């Protein structure tokens with residue numbers, strides 16, 4: 001899919017110029033296709049009296065371009081679900097498919113390669129290498145995979161994240177919010193099928209959290225990225241396009257989030273999910289939460305051009 005969008009970051013709080021109009025040639029895949037699927041996912045820890053059913057036959061499907069929040073009380077199974085979806089933990093029963101490939105049937109080496117090439121990760125702790133610049137941190141996964149960076153994609157990512165003028169800085173010279181945006185850029189740089197984020201705003205102040213969530217939402221809307229995020233924070237979840245709630249290892253609610261003039265409305269469940277949802281609203285809201293992104297092929301999109309020579313790095 002070739003995307004050329006006008007771009008207007010609603011609550012952008014970054015240092016430097018506001019991101020503008022990234023054009024993303026050749027972004028793989030179509031918006032709306034299923035990129036993550038869980039089928040009857042069960043994860044049991046321990047045995048006998050110590051047995052815990054952390055996940056209990058969870059089924060769901062996440063479509064390309066969705067920004068999904070996984071919520072629920074402590075111990076409800078959020079992290080277990082994220083880890084199973086991301087191939088970091090093996091379910092006791094059931095299947096996980098990433099871009100149509102069953103990762104639960106993969107050998108370790110194949111799974112490691114898939115995680116490296118198809119998945120991005122963002123954690124509460126930024127996990128940046130202190131001796132490398134922001135740019136070197138962002139490009140590190142590609143270097144390790146012996147892949148050449150795609151300059152247009154690199155430019156689009158750093159522009160959306162608003163870190164174009166911090167690329168030469170080391171992590172210690174960046175704010176927490178900027179460091180986390182570098183970590184998000186690193187997660188996005190390999191054009192993963194999906195980014196898994198575990199409490200990505202947990203170490204950030206309120207303003208930095210809002211800015212980071214805003215750019216995560218923008219990456220989904222303007223770059224067609226898919227993000228699945230565990231969060232305790234209802235405000236964070238409200239920035240997403242879909243909220244999945246867990247209780248005792250089961251999905252109890254799965255709602256699309258529609259944002260119109262600052263208001264949110266719940267809607268129907270996404271396809272492939274074994275959960276109830278509020279009736280009477282529109283499923284397509286999961287595809288497009290209607291944030292401040294102007295239509296494709298706007299004059300702003302056409303005028304944007306690469307400014308960084310990542311290919312030469």
Ligand SMILES: Nc1ncnc2c1ncn2[C@@H]1O[C@H](COP(=O)(O)OP(=O)(O)OP(=O)(O)O)[C@@H](O)[C@H]1O
Pocket residue numbers: 045046052053054072073074075076077078079080081
């Ligand atoms: N390695 C493990 N061994 C035994 N039990 C575990 C293990 N990991 C998780 N559990 C149990 O599985 C259940 C789900 O845990 P999980 O960490 O997925 O919940 P969570 O919703 O992410 O919680 P929190 O919000 O506190 O991080 C809990 O009862 C937890 O105690």
